[in-house]
Amino acid sequence: MKRVVFSLLILIGLGMALSAQTSIFDRNCVSCHRREGVSLRRTFMNALLIYSGEQNMKAGLKYFLRHPSKETSVMGEEYFRTHRLKAPTTLTDSELDAALDTYWQRYKVIGNLR
């Protein structure tokens, strides 16, 4: 019995350690994009085409996520006929940088394949 309780505690601890590792990107960006049904892959491709290059894209998106506007959005006019603009991010500067780094890391492969 003691052994079972001990194993359970270890499993719970492991689970907590793993969930703490979930990146700010998953917690913030992915969860909202899933809810809203806006593909992060598609936004990545749009952003890559328009901003081109890692530094330019990160800087441009950082500004956009703080100050969303239909005029500077990469989503295109068509999109906003049926959808609304996102709200400005509430992340801190370093959280936003970290999230954009993960975003780049996770999706850049697709850009490289073209």
Ligand code: HEC
């Ligand atoms: C509260 C919900 C929400 C959160 C949080 C959120 N997004 Fe979005 N995002 C949206 C919606 C909705 C759109 C499409 C409408 C728009 O562009 O305003 C969008 C658009 C985008 C775009 C296209 C930009 C453009 O020019 O229109 C990118 C890229 C993007 N999100 C990446 C991210 C990243 C990276 C994060 C995390 C730092 C993030 N989003 C967090 C809802 C969210």
